[in-house]
Amino acid sequence: MSAVPASPVVTRFAPSPTGYLHIGGGRTALFNWLYARGRGGKFLLRIEDTDRERSTPEATAAILRGLTWLGLDWDGEVVSQFARKDRHAEVAHQMLARGTAYKCFSTQDEIAAFRTAEEAAGRYPVFLSPWRDADPATHPDAPFAIRMKAPRTGETIIEDQVQGRVTIKNETLDDMIVLRSDGTPVYMLAVVVDDHDMGVTHVIRGDDHLNNAARQQMVYDAMSWQVPVWAHIPLIHGPDGKKLSKRHGATGVEEYQAMGYPAAGMRNYLTRLGWAQGDAEIFTSDEAMKMFDLTGIGRAPARLDFKKLENTCGHHMAMADDAALLHELRAYLASAGRPELTDGQSARMQSALCFLKKSAKTFPELMEKAEFLLVERPISFDQKAADALDTVSRGILKSLTPRLQNASWTKEVLEPILNEIAAENGIGFGKLAAPLRAALAGRTVTPSVYDMMLTIGREETVARLSDAAA
RNA sequence: GGCCCGUUCGUCUAUCGGUUAGGACACCUGGUUUUCAACCAGGUAAGAGGGGUUCGACUCCCCUACGGGCUGCCA
Numbered sequence: 001m002s003a004v005p006a007s008p009v010v011t012r013f014a015p016s017p018t019g020y021l022h023i024g025g026g027r028t029a030l031f032n033w034l035y036a037r038g039r040g041g042k043f044l045l046r047i048e049d050t051d052r053e054r055s056t057p058e059a060t061a062a063i064l065r066g067l068t069w070l071g072l073d074w075d076g077e078v079v080s081q082f083a084r085k086d087r088h089a090e091v092a093h094q095m096l097a098r099g100t101a102y103k104c105f106s107t108q109d110e111i112a113a114f115r116t117a118e119e120a121a122g123r124y125p126v127f128l129s130p131w132r133d134a135d136p137a138t139h140p141d142a143p144f145a146i147r148m149k150a151p152r153t154g155e156t157i158i159e160d161q162v163q164g165r166v167t168i169k170n171e172t173l174d175d176m177i178v179l180r181s182d183g184t185p186v187y188m189l190a191v192v193v194d195d196h197d198m199g200v201t202h203v204i205r206g207d208d209h210l211n212n213a214a215r216q217q218m219v220y221d222a223m224s225w226q227v228p229v230w231a232h233i234p235l236i237h238g239p240d241g242k243k244l245s246k247r248h249g250a251t252g253v254e255e256y257q258a259m260g261y262p263a264a265g266m267r268n269y270l271t272r273l274g275w276a277q278g279d280a281e282i283f284t285s286d287e288a289m290k291m292f293d294l295t296g297i298g299r300a301p302a303r304l305d306f307k308k309l310e311n312t313c314g315h316h317m318a319m320a321d322d323a324a325l326l327h328e329l330r331a332y333l334a335s336a337g338r339p340e341l342t343d344g345q346s347a348r349m350q351s352a353l354c355f356l357k358k359s360a361k362t363f364p365e366l367m368e369k370a371e372f373l374l375v376e377r378p379i380s381f382d383q384k385a386a387d388a389l390d391t392v393s394r395g396i397l398k399s400l401t402p403r404l405q406n407a408s409w410t411k412e413v414l415e416p417i418l419n420e421i422a423a424e425n426g427i428g429f430g431k432l433a434a435p436l437r438a439a440l441a442g443r444t445v446t447p448s449v450y451d452m453m454l455t456i457g458r459e460e461t462v463a464r465l466s467d468a469a470a
Numbered sequence: 471g472g473c474c475c476g477u478u479c480g481u482c483u484a485u486c487g488g489u490u491a492g493g494a495c496a497c498c499u500g501g502u503u504u505u506c507a508a509c510c511a512g513g514u515a516a517g518a519g520g521g522g523u524u525c526g527a528c529u530c531c532c533c534u535a536c537g538g539g540c541u542g543c544c545a
Contacts, residue, residue: 015545016544016545018545048545049545050544050545051544051545053544054544054545055545104543108542108543111542111543115542119471122471123471124471124472124473124541125541126472126541145543147543163474163475163476164475166474166475167474168473168474169473172472172473172474172541173473173541174541176542176543177542177543179543180543181543182543184543186542186543186544186545187544187545188545190545191545206539207474207475207476207538207539208538208539208540209539209540209545210474210475210539210540211473211474211475211539211540211541212540212545214474232475234475234476234538235538235539237537237538239481241537241538242537242538243538243539269482272482272483272494273482274482274483275482275483276482276483276484276493277484278484278493279483279484279492279493279494280493280494281482281483281493281494281495282494298476298482298483299475299476299477300475300476300477300537300538301476301537301538302481302482302483303481303482304481305480305481305482305495305496307481307495307496308481308482308494308495308496309495310495311494311495311496312494312495314508318508358507358508358509359506359507359508359509360507360508361507365507368506369506369507428504429504430503430504430505431504432504433504433505434504434505436504437504437505443505444505444506445505445506445507446504446505446506447505447506447507448504448505449504449505450504
């Protein structure tokens with residue numbers, strides 16, 4: 001065992017509960033999880049619910065469900081940012097006391113008027129509060145917001161693990177409000193306070209926050225707090241290169257579950273989307289934790305490729321443990337609103353999974369291939385199956401059943417019998433397999449005939465053949 | 471408008487000044503086969519454009535084009 005690192009890694013995922021868990025958010029959470037878990041650190045979850053208008057408990061529940069399905073477990077309790085608003089206000093007042101913030105009595109109307117005037121004059125509106133250096137003696141007895149006293153000259157440098165060194169000129173940033181005039185904190189303050197209080201060492205998040213990082217770093221500086229390691233990752237784009245949105249299809253993590261992608265495959269695909277370690281393509285989460293690092297993250301936005309997602313899922317389907325797969329299959333059926341398996345179907349499924357999983361990429365595909373074990377007699381035939389069961393074929397099946405009656409039910413025993421029948425009728429095995437397939441499954445595209453016979457057993461096989469031969 | 475970030479096969483990417491620019495998915499061809507799939511073998515396919523720096527640039531610098539983000543008393 002390696003020694004416990006001096007400063008354990010603490011990462012977090014901090015979504016706003018305004019909707020389902022977006023696939024991009026799921027990937028951000030995954031990166032944080034992988035990074036922390038691979039280093040014996042902690043992965044925390046915080047819900048940024050300070051926007052009371054848009055936050056809903058339903059959205060929080062959906063986000064938790066999505067993370068759980070993806071297999072991303074977090075440490076400790078879920079933190080509500082809203083619940084910490086008093087702490088945020090406290091810090092705002094500490095900044096006031098330290099002289100790194102000031103009371104601003106400008107009204108929103110005044111600011112809005114300033115902005116429209118500047119824009120009308122063709123200038124970029126950076127609002128500079130007249131109260132920044134005002135003598136407290138001149139303060140009116142009126143509501144005020146607390147603004148950060150940001151440096152007006154020089155530059156703020158973000159040392160980003162993904163983007164490299166990013167330099168922002170301080171003159172382009174105004175004094176942002178940290179506490180609104182109604183006493184509620186603003187997001188930019190809340191994140192910093194929460195990340196600091198929660199001991200977050202690495203902030204891994206979407207690069208839409210890259211510019212924000214400069215202002216947040218100013219808050220860390222204003223409080224003399226240790227700045228975390230930044231890692232701003234590019235957002236995921238749709239197949240057309242545009243920001244991933246509804247018109248590209250599924251954007252919610254739970255939609256992918258309902259479409260039948262196995263979670264392990266989803267994790268693998270999402271890990272490889274915008275991150276690479278040499279030629280590694282297919283790996284388990286344990287392996288991913290060992291390999292994952294910040295330097296392997298690409299700087300350009302990656303596009304979603306469903307074909308590759310499917311392929312990756314196919315590998316994981318084949319690698320999966322049968323019992324675990326059956327369990328996940330059940331969860332899929334429930335999430336997709338499909339009927340659950342009966343006891344009989346479950347039993348057959350359990351014994352068939354060892355070969356079904358090798359060629360299926362998704363759960364719907366698995367169910368498609370398992371159709372033969374799902375149906376009950378009398379089974380119905382589709383058009384092609386019915387065509388395959390012509391008079392000649394039925395005659396052959398009829399001669400086959402007596403020989404199966406007392407046969408030991410192993411492939412070693414069945415193979416010679418079927419080959420014999422084929423030979424006696426002067427046909428190749430392929431010609432015999434077609435009607436067999438039709439009789440056993442009611443369709444012409446099925447798993448191997450031996451696999452099917454072994455799965456449903458002798459009695460059921462003979463019964464289905466007799467039904468078809470009649 | 472300003473600022474910030476990005477740009478290698480169709481897609482995800484490797485390369486960290488010297489390679490026949492590698493792998494994976496997809497696609498095409500062939501093989502295997504008991505249908506579909508899976509599997510095996512092979513193939514097509516890339517450094518956005520233009521300037522520099524250098525003996526040498528995908529790699530470093532600049533410009534352009536294109537894409538994205540930020541620019542709120544939203545998060």
